[in-house]
Amino acid sequence: MSIPMAIPPRIERPPLLDRFMAVGTLALATMLVEATPLRATLTVARVAKRCTRRRASASEAVRTVAARDWASRFFPSRAACLEMSLAAFLDSALHGRSVDWCIGCRFDPCESHAWIEACGRPVGEPNTPDRPFHVTLRI
Template sequence: MTMPVALESSARLPWRRRAVAYVAVGAARLLIRLSPLRLRRVLMVVRRGARPCTRSRALAARTAVVSVSMQCAGQGCLQRSVAAALLCRFAGTWPTWCTGILTEPFRAHAWIEVDGVPVGERDEVALFHKTMVVPVAP
């Protein structure tokens, strides 16, 4: 998925938080190789039993993922969003995971959101038409 972005700034993390973020990034790297349908199915299973995520938890997870992975800090929005969602899940919560497209010019993007508001994203994400959503389980 592509959306023009510059490398995001990273934060210094405690070693435990850093280690867990590496696990989430590695798992995300494997999951994004699945077909979109299978990826959605896996994420729907992973989200089971999770509480709704808070905005601060989701932002902390996204920041941690960006801090440990150059791919996630740049153009890797799919890996970044999956890794951040997994990192939230490790803490027992789940944000809404989304993918979307713009048609003119064509662009695709993936992100996480809380209460319908994208977390850590540019304002232009609101223009994307959502194509796949994995919300908190009812």
């Protein structure tokens, strides 16, 4: 009898332009989060959202998150949910597409989290209907 091994799924390599954009936006997001006050980061996010031309579809947002996840594998710095979600948000804005950047929390256990939403749904997030995050800031 064979036992299935826990092999991580193979991540497809996104198109070259998406990879370059994801690396750049991840570096920019990390710099904003680590080197500037939160109000400056929020101002950059609000300006970026105003410069978008249209709402992103769910498939476009998934593509952006996939490129960001690919780029994060090679990133030498800390990349937690705040940096990762901001990178996906900025990447979408640079493509002229608008997604919502959400920062929220949940209780029992107490946790904070950041993510992006497209079409009113979180993108690239695990589904936890029993312990949902409550949005405290949406841009």
